[in-house]
Amino acid sequence: MARIDGDAQQKIDAYLSRLRARLRGINEQDVREIVEELRSHILDKASVGGEEVTAGGVGGTLAALGSPEELASEYMTDNLLARAEVSRSPVRILASLFRWASLSIAGFFAFLASIVGYLLGVSFILCAVLKPVHPQTAGLWILPAGSDDFLISLRLGFGSAPPGARELFGWWIVPIGLVAGCGLMMLTTRFGLWCVRHYRRSRGLPLGQAV
Amino acid sequence: MKRADPKDQDAADKWEVQLRKGCLELAILAALWNQKLYGLEILRRLESDSDLIVSEGTVYPLLSRLKALELVRSEWVESDAGHPRKYYALTPAGKQRALDMSKTWAGFSSSMSKLLAPLGKGK
Numbered sequence: 001m002a003r004i005d006g007d008a009q010q011k012i013d014a015y016l017s018r019l020r021a022r023l024r025g026i027n028e029q030d031v032r033e034i035v036e037e038l039r040s041h042i043l044d045k046a047s048v049g050g051e052e053v054t055a056g057g058v059g060g061t062l063a064a065l066g067s068p069e070e071l072a073s074e075y076m077t078d079n080l081l082a083r084a085e086v087s088r089s090p091v092r093i094l095a096s097l098f099r100w101a102s103l104s105i106a107g108f109f110a111f112l113a114s115i116v117g118y119l120l121g122v123s124f125i126l127c128a129v130l131k132p133v134h135p136q137t138a139g140l141w142i143l144p145a146g147s148d149d150f151l152i153s154l155r156l157g158f159g160s161a162p163p164g165a166r167e168l169f170g171w172w173i174v175p176i177g178l179v180a181g182c183g184l185m186m187l188t189t190r191f192g193l194w195c196v197r198h199y200r201r202s203r204g205l206p207l208g209q210a211v
Numbered sequence: 212m213k214r215a216d217p218k219d220q221d222a223a224d225k226w227e228v229q230l231r232k233g234c235l236e237l238a239i240l241a242a243l244w245n246q247k248l249y250g251l252e253i254l255r256r257l258e259s260d261s262d263l264i265v266s267e268g269t270v271y272p273l274l275s276r277l278k279a280l281e282l283v284r285s286e287w288v289e290s291d292a293g294h295p296r297k298y299y300a301l302t303p304a305g306k307q308r309a310l311d312m313s314k315t316w317a318g319f320s321s322s323m324s325k326l327l328a329p330l331g332k333g334k
Contacts, residue, residue, distance in 0.1 A: 033297070036295075036297075040250075040294050041267070043294050044292060064266070070268060071268045075272045077272075078279075079276065079279065
C-alpha cells in the first residue's frame with residue numbers, strides 16, 4: 001500500500017474540493033463517484049514505484065488533469081448532454097442548449113429558437129384552456145395598427161379586448177390551440193434534440209481543449 | 212521548400228485535435244471490447260495501441276457520459292494499492308454501438324483512402 005506524504009494529501013484534497021464545488025446540478029451520488037474515481041486515478045499515477053505518493057508526483061498528475069474548473073466544465077457539459085439525449089424533457093433540453101449558448105453563437109440561436117418555440121406552444125395551449133373561462137376575451141385577435149397594417153395577438157383573456165379588434169376562430173381556438181400548441185412543443189423538442197446531438201458531434205474545439 | 216504559415220499550421224493542429232477527439236469514443240469502446248479496465252488502464256491502452264495522445268481531463272468525463280448513456284457499466288473493485296478502482300465494461304448496447312461505429316469507420320476510411328491515393332503518388 002502506497003504511503004502518502006502530508007503535502008501530497010493536502011494538494012489532492014484541495015483539488016478535489018474545488019472540483020466538487022463546481023459540479024453543481026449533478027446528483028450527489030454521481031459527484032461522489034467522480035471525486036472518488038479521480039482520487040483513485042491521482043493515487044495510482046502519482047505513486048513512485050507503487051510505494052510512495054509525493055507532492056511532486058501529485059503536482060504533475062493534477063496538471064495533466066487540467067484545472068478543477070476546466071474539468072468540472074467537461075463533466076457538466078457531458079452530463080447534461082447525456083441526460084438530454086436520453087430525455088425528452090424541455091427543461092433538460094433547454095439546460096443543454098443554454099450551456100451550448102454560453103459557448104457559441106450557433107448555440108445562442110438554437111437556445112433562442114427553442115425558447116420561442118416552447119413559449120408559443122405553451123401560449124396556444126393556455127389560450128385553448130382559458131377560452132371557456134374567458135369566452136369574450138381569450139383567443140386569437142386581429143388588431144388594427146394603421147391604414148393597411150394589422151397585428152395578430154394571442155390573448156389569454158385577462159383584461160378587456162382592445163377597441164376595433166376582431167376575433168379569429170371563436171370557439172374553434174380550443175381544438176386549434178391544443179393541436180397547434182402540442183405540435184409546436186413536439187417540433188421544438190425534436191429541434192432541440194437534433195441540436196443537442198449536433199452539438200455533441202461538433203463539440204471539441206469550442207472548449208479549446210486538446211485531446 | 213516553402214515553410215508553412217503559422218496560421219495554416221494552427222488550423223492544421225486544430226483539425227488534428229478535432230479528428231482525434233472524434234475518434235476517442237470509438238477508441239474507448241474498442242479498448243473495452245473484450246475486457247474490463249479502469250480509467251488509467253484505458254488511458255495507457257489508448258497511448259500504447261494507438262497514436263491518440265489523450266488528455267486525462269477528457270477521458271474521465273467521457274467515460275461518465277458513456278455510463279449515463281448506458282453504453283458502459285462500472286463497478287468498484289478493491290486493489291492491492293490500498294484504494295478501490297472503478298472498472299468499466301461494455302453493456303450490450305455499448306457493444307452494438309462499437310460495432311456500428313466500427314462499420315462506419317471502415318467505410319469512411321476506405322473511401323478516404325481512395326480519394327487520398329493520388330496524393331501519395333505525387334510526393
